[in-house]
Amino acid sequence: MLAEIKGINEECGVFGIWGHEKAAELTYYGLHSMQHRGQEGAGVVVSDGEELKGHKGLGLVNDVFKSAKFDQLQGPVAIGHVRYSTQGEKAAENVQPLLFRAQTGSMALAHNGNIMNAFKLRGQLEEQGSILQTTSDTEVLAHLIKRDGNSVSEGTIGHALNQMVGAYSYIILTEEKMYAALDPSGIRPLSIGMIGDAYVVASETCAFDQIGATFIRDVLPGELITIDDNGLRSTHFAEQKQRKLCAMEYVYLSRPDSNINYVNVHASRKQMGKVLANEAPADADIVIGVPDSSISAAIGFAEESGLPYEMGILKNRYVGRTFIQPSQELREQGVKMKLSPVRGIIEGKRVIMIDDSIVRGTTCKRIVKMLKAAGAKEVHVRIASPAIQNPCYYGIDMSTREELIAANHTIEEIAEIIGGDSLAYLTEEGLEKAVLADDSFNQGMCTACMTGKYPVKEEEKEISYTSY
Amino acid sequence: MLAEIKGINEECGVFGIWGHEKAAELTYYGLHSMQHRGQEGAGVVVSDGEELKGHKGLGLVNDVFKSAKFDQLQGPVAIGHVRYSTQGEKAAENVQPLLFRAQTGSMALAHNGNIMNAFKLRGQLEEQGSILQTTSDTEVLAHLIKRDGNSVSEGTIGHALNQMVGAYSYIILTEEKMYAALDPSGIRPLSIGMIGDAYVVASETCAFDQIGATFIRDVLPGELITIDDNGLRSTHFAEQKQRKLCAMEYVYLSRPDSNINYVNVHASRKQMGKVLANEAPADADIVIGVPDSSISAAIGFAEESGLPYEMGILKNRYVGRTFIQPSQELREQGVKMKLSPVRGIIEGKRVIMIDDSIVRGTTCKRIVKMLKAAGAKEVHVRIASPAIQNPCYYGIDMSTREELIAANHTIEEIAEIIGGDSLAYLTEEGLEKAVLADDSFNQGMCTACMTGKYPVKEEEKEISYTSY
């Protein structure tokens, strides 16, 4: 289902490349492939070893760079960022990479994730006389690194990261080096690839495929990667904990062609559909998926159940930012928004409708109603993930607990609210079975929004920090 | 496959509504659902019975109307148009509906199709002192109607249409009436619907679903529909010939949720896939489709063959007008454009790749190469339509015969050129079997681009005209 309708949104994708003649252009294409991770703004900072130069702006990657002149962004090194954000006007200054210049050198930063103690750290910095210009967590890291006039190094970066509590992947660029860091639980994804002799770092592996790079390995939890002309060097700024990769990356955030923690996303979703078909079958004529992110699961469900998979709902490809939303009156007269039912397919059928998740339930309810109006005899809703019952503190912009339908209603109540003839969720065990190859240390998932088991808490971290 | 890559493009979609308080807004949504028929420009003309007012511009419907004020486009009647065109600067004046004002009343026209004798008619008009302002066939019709200072009526419209040779659907609006006309062979689609008491006319039925209207019937070949406050009236300006609906509407032009000549497009494509699976099976592991228009056929092929359907190619949703095409050098290094292979799915597999058609073969070749580079062991190309060997004179912007690969090569040669391990097309009989319910008068297709059997020729028509 559509992130923007549901109210779930992730913040940001990061990209970096070291050692390629066309660094800025490849960063453009890399960001382009991660556009789904953030449509609010985008930016690139390029380095020729002497100077960092940037171009960024509000809007899609295409919009931001349509006026960019790549011949003015020369240099073999670049980092980039796509950003999701909720604010309006202020957003412009928050678009990343943030670029800080000083008389002794420059530093650019790109960040994906969320810092839980950012407000407290910001207050401490201001008490010491620092002036922060943005509301971004990323600027806090820059000030922590530069505190007391420090230079940028593995030591000062590590020391700064250890003061931060949360989920994060960072790419940091100076005239001399590029750094990439992942939080100690590895909640957010971050992978390393190569194209020729050049190193590439990106939030999703689809960025490697986009530019013709080869995947090498994932950055490890608590690891700090340093890349310069001598190659790649690995250090650890924190003890590696069990990996807790955000389950929502599989459920709907990542692109189907990405491999997240070595698992293909489309394949994992198809598998979720197959497991769900076994856990919660239904007597029906056809299986349909809510485009785009539920299509894989619907195909898997159909294949496992032996029912035909059909294109029962169509997504309008041309609904963009400037689409004029129909008024309530016109919606009630039947004017469609982004999704349309394919009446010729639906009419008279008992339909299994696969969706990837339910947050508030309003969209799901609207789709069920639309299918029935198009003539569906029955609509059996099957959700290819466990129910979401808890807020996320690690960078997913989810609704509050009051808005989460599953936090306040039983499955039977939800089925009635959304108007489905039946409703079933994938179980937590089903999700793990579908995604995780084995129970190894590196294959864990953060399922806090479903289970309430939070891998990182602020208090706990503060303690570990003072004892660091 | 992607129309813009292949070089096949249809010109335009038309829409009209009579008798709804929100006529202009519904036209906006109707055009929106037909955006795939033309992305170059869009426009609406609205009537309050006293005055015709218009808003139009270059770009997508959203772009054109983001600055439109619907409260300044009041009136219960509206017509609209989406346009495909190849020209650059001149296009602005050609964007439709064209609106002509005279002291005795106004006339607006919207057109889908192509007039074969437009150049000759234009010359005749100029010899009589007429000044034409656009290069559009539509303006020719306006002058033919108004020649000798005629008023707009069933008679003058019919007389004018009978001078035109080609394929066309027209919607014409005056302060008093709305007219809709279809060429005598019914090559282009045109349907009638209702929403409440209001009449709706549109190129595709998806426009009815979009606005909550109900399909009534198709306009017949040679029929002229007149709508005013007394209701709908049917006359015939020409003898109805056997319907010859453009086969490409099924193959890739129309939206999957439209019914064209009473046949659902997705269902017809799935059926083409099924027939193709029987006509040309292959020993393989998975079936994949080239997004978006070949997905339905791929699902059908998979279902019929018993092989799993997989999402083997991903289309980047964010490649728009401002996307910066990678240089030749970067493409050779592996930078992707609009389509990406899903390596995790493709690698090590024997793949059946379904595409809807081949024009020049360059795109098909690029995709096969891309799949092999992503690790496909074998790629068996199956085309869900017969080979295209002839130019179209009826409104599809296809390559010339020299560029049509199937006009100059055998299937074996094409297979080698595109690099497929095998290649097969759907047969002409297979296409008819998949699409046509029976052989009735109204169910015929124009397959001239595949078979060379042209239903309308200019000379023949000229004769029939003089004998009219």
Add this chain to the structure above:
Amino acid sequence: MLAEIKGINEECGVFGIWGHEKAAELTYYGLHSMQHRGQEGAGVVVSDGEELKGHKGLGLVNDVFKSAKFDQLQGPVAIGHVRYSTQGEKAAENVQPLLFRAQTGSMALAHNGNIMNAFKLRGQLEEQGSILQTTSDTEVLAHLIKRDGNSVSEGTIGHALNQMVGAYSYIILTEEKMYAALDPSGIRPLSIGMIGDAYVVASETCAFDQIGATFIRDVLPGELITIDDNGLRSTHFAEQKQRKLCAMEYVYLSRPDSNINYVNVHASRKQMGKVLANEAPADADIVIGVPDSSISAAIGFAEESGLPYEMGILKNRYVGRTFIQPSQELREQGVKMKLSPVRGIIEGKRVIMIDDSIVRGTTCKRIVKMLKAAGAKEVHVRIASPAIQNPCYYGIDMSTREELIAANHTIEEIAEIIGGDSLAYLTEEGLEKAVLADDSFNQGMCTACMTGKYPVKEEEKEISYTSY
């Protein structure tokens, strides 16, 4: 005073050049120097002898051409136009030069003036089956020329012009020739110049100075100039009447550096000021002018009266189209718009304030009030032209008679309304004495708006036309 505030506006300036390698660029500069004649839109049509190509748009010359590529406007011949207009959206299609293409050749037209019988002519054309696309008088001329499929020639142009009643200067361009024509009374200005071997035609001679061309002579009333590679040829399409050049060109329309009918505009204005100083002196300390168009007269008044000329009112150079007009409330609190008083100069002084004309009186009243608020002890208003009491039918967009303050009030009443301590106008004799060197045939002025003596009337012309 400011045309836009007063409600007086002239329509348009025209420019043409034949035989210069940089024809389009020189047209750009020529139009630029005539920007004061029309700020609504601008355009250029260039010819390389084979094809006419144009670039035009809404806005100032600079705005319209900032995106123009002169290397795509190659050719030794060009015509151009700046346009004033009151309409909003429709204006785009009315921007000139109008360019008409036919299979036998193209024609472009640029026009300054007003056709009194345009509505009637338009109706006749439509009755014959012509479709007109704009609301511009210029298009009427094109249709009159092409009626019956005529080619463009001295004969067909002359025949067409003789059907038109009004004041006009026209420049017409085909692939072969350029034509320039002036109405039989020569109400609008039109001059001929040369730059090297190239001929130039323009509404004002300042365009010649702008591009380094030399003035040759004025086009005569009723004359049709034809320019091609054989040089310049003069014919007469109508009998030359006594010249009646619009007096307002001297009063405020033309640029001070132009010579209109062989008289320098600044010098004529200074002379008006001098005559006025003798006709209507006042006991005062300083003389000030309302910028920009009254400065010359004020300098003349000061010089003749022996009083010091001071810069008592300042015009803000940065008040452009996007200036946000202060609300009524803020204006009452003293927020200024385009003009500011120079308090350090005005305070405590008896001021003679020179303005070029009064239309509705509202602006004059506002300025007097402003001067008094800035401390002026007395304000004696002197108008450097006779009172305007009649509407203009020849291309000046003036207020209706109801709005003309001098049509409804005595001088004493007007003085009281505007709040001046005294008020005087230049007499009709004074105006003639200041502008006209002698009483010769060619030196007459149209003073209809002041005197009601209209040199051209529609009925009279209609008669002469039927007897043509």
Add this chain to the structure above:
Amino acid sequence: MLAEIKGINEECGVFGIWGHEKAAELTYYGLHSMQHRGQEGAGVVVSDGEELKGHKGLGLVNDVFKSAKFDQLQGPVAIGHVRYSTQGEKAAENVQPLLFRAQTGSMALAHNGNIMNAFKLRGQLEEQGSILQTTSDTEVLAHLIKRDGNSVSEGTIGHALNQMVGAYSYIILTEEKMYAALDPSGIRPLSIGMIGDAYVVASETCAFDQIGATFIRDVLPGELITIDDNGLRSTHFAEQKQRKLCAMEYVYLSRPDSNINYVNVHASRKQMGKVLANEAPADADIVIGVPDSSISAAIGFAEESGLPYEMGILKNRYVGRTFIQPSQELREQGVKMKLSPVRGIIEGKRVIMIDDSIVRGTTCKRIVKMLKAAGAKEVHVRIASPAIQNPCYYGIDMSTREELIAANHTIEEIAEIIGGDSLAYLTEEGLEKAVLADDSFNQGMCTACMTGKYPVKEEEKEISYTSY
């Protein structure tokens, strides 16, 4: 003469208002009247006592605010800024007012002038861990104030200002108070006015006239004004030295209707012309001025000499940012740029041409050549200020000494270079006589660019700072 042609440019104008319901709008109009002080960018920060909100951008005030919504800039307090700058892309972040937010409150700053030791101060701040985001001197002041986490107060502002060496006027805004400060020598202008009960501060008094405010007094050298709801309070952060107001404010920077240090600018310029007429008369027919800034002096020269003042040079009002500069080739053919000679006035005359100053001499040379080409018999150049021979360190963007023609040539050489038949400058004594009412403490001028007598030097200041 034209600042942009000469290469002299001042940086910025500042504005502040406390206690008016329409604070943001009045700031807009105030900035508008000071547009001549900076055309590169503009901004406003408004306060409602709880929050500071801003709107700023590159371009003219009109451009920046055409999309601003004043109903979103509510609050009784505002400050604003217009900026001149030489940089291109980076300028956006340098546009003022700069707005800094912290958890304990916000601070906005607007600045006119130049800080000589800014680079050194910036380095010291960075060594202490501060990160500066702009290249603006203004940000340095913000960091100096907030160093060690200080709050904004008279004490911390004064302490910070005392570390700065140069010429400056500052306006600083917090949620609680507005501060205005002037450097100890009062090199830049800064005045206080009132509108109703509201206090206004502005670089030029023309801003008061623009909004209907009344002038109260100038801010004194070394004075720090604090305004809050209790009224206005004056303190001194530094000992007041003799006022050294920049002479160029009179010569050409300020608007003619402003009073600078209690002297009207137009009157002072007219007086310079009168003194010059006595110091350096010439035998000639007419006196002309180079628009706009030399017009006042030319009128004075004419009045004193008894020669007629004429409009001999016209400035094109429509030459804006997007004006396409004529190529060298076209310029040589006589295509004019911003200034045109009025041939009808100049031809055959002995001309005295008044200009306000000469920097490199190239513009002056071009104008003399243009006048001769228009037929002037003789051109006697009279400059209404002393020769410029030294660079400015206090905020005027002047050419380097190598480029200053008067630093490298005698008057006779310059006369020959520019092609004048004679040349004379106003003497230093003449300038003082024209501008200064008496020799009092407050009436001094900085004439360093003419005389080399710099009132503030960096070393000297550094000493005074350490002894603070």
